[in-house]
Amino acid sequence: MAYGERHGERWRAPYACDPAASRGRLHGVDPSPTRGEFQRDRDRIIHSTAFRRLKHKTQVFVFHEGDHYRTRLTHTIEVSQIARALARSFGLDEDLAEALALSHDLGHTPFGHTGEDALDACMADYGGFDHNAQALRIVTRLERRYAEHDGLNLTWETLEGLVKHNGPLVDAGGRAFGRYAAKGVPGAILEYNARQDLALDTHASAEAQAAAIADDIAYDAHDLDDGLRAELFDLDALRALPLVGEALAEIDARYPGLERPRVIHELIRRVITRMVEDVVAETGRRLSALAPADADAIRFAGAPVVAFSPRAAEADQAIKAFLYPNVYRHPRVMRIRSEADQVLRDLFARLFAEPALMPDEWTRDLQGADEARRARRVADYLAGMTDAYALIAHRRLFDVTPDLR
DSSP states (O other), X not given: OOHHHHHOOOOOOTTSOOGGGOOOBSSOOOOOSSOOHHHHHHHHHHTSHHHHHXXXXXXXXXXXXXXXXXXXXXXXXXXXXXXXXXXXXXXXXXXXXXXXXXXXXXXXXXXXXHHHHHHHHHTXXXXXXXXXXXXXXXXXXXXXXXXXXXXXXXXXXXXXXXXXXXXXSBOTXXXXXXXXXXXXXXXXXXXXXHHSOOOXXXXXXXXXHHHHHHHHHHHHHHHHHHHHHTTSSOGGGGTTSTTHHXXXXXXXXXXXXXXXXXXXXXXXXXXXXXXXXXXXXXXXXXXXXXXXXXXXXXXXXXXXXXXXXXXXXXXXXXXXXXXXXXXXXXXXXXXXXXXXXXXXXXXXXXXXXXXXXXXXXXXXXXXXXXXXXXHHHHHHHHHTOOHHHHHHHHHHHOSOOOOOO
């Protein structure tokens, strides 16, 4: 008896991905009597080494600055909560939405986007570095947990969503566009796509779209929260922002004289709630207009179905435009970014020149490898490091290591 028959199916929209009808895994597995296929994917991701490392990887503020700032792991958990809420609202498969939320940042380097920029520069002559492509490498090659294959052997739907959660990568003619228009689709994605076609020219499932917009909502809210707590800006600086300013005015009117920490909590709660409610309403309108009969109707819709309304999209862009200079490019953050950048560039140069300095498991098959393969191996090794481990490795190899304080 199949899992769904034994345990009963939850209410599911016709356009949701059905685990019983999954397009399968690259390596066949026996069905589970207790878990659906997307549940198994979620569990494999949670138990992976890459997922555990997110605990000690920077979101914006490096690990020593305080226990309450977001890390990649706490960010990922917040994205997962919002993605499940959205999936439930639309009758989607919550397990798939959660699996995609939990895996979306697996490919990030130590030190946040600074690390990605540094590795991309170091890899400029060898195909560059892209955290989305790196996440695919992790779940299909770099995790080594199973006797029969490398990677986590996730379902087609999870891999598709991981690669395409922000939209198609190529047009109908196979030409890269969007974020990949200038440099082309990363080689890791093309290489895997040749083994298992992920339909790079279509949108991903509604579950993947829910996870993607949950990511936007989560980091808009928590980067405002962390920036306020770090005193990079004050509450008055937010009053001109759409949606945020309205929420602040509402708090002032309802709770005059409320202490600052409670104002911040009330503000962030309202920002998340209003954005989620807007996505639910706008997506409901789009679903009604499209009337999708199955999951593929979402993929071939030609535009995202899970989306902000124009007004909320404007607010989202205004928040991001505010955060860029006031958080991500704040002088305090930039000083640490500069030091972190140098740590990774130093490590890359040294390990590329002397790969034997890496652990044996990373070098045992590099004998005779060309420069591109050696560079990719070094990048894989560095990308997997936590912030603390990268600093330890730097201290082991260099006389002077910045404190990143």
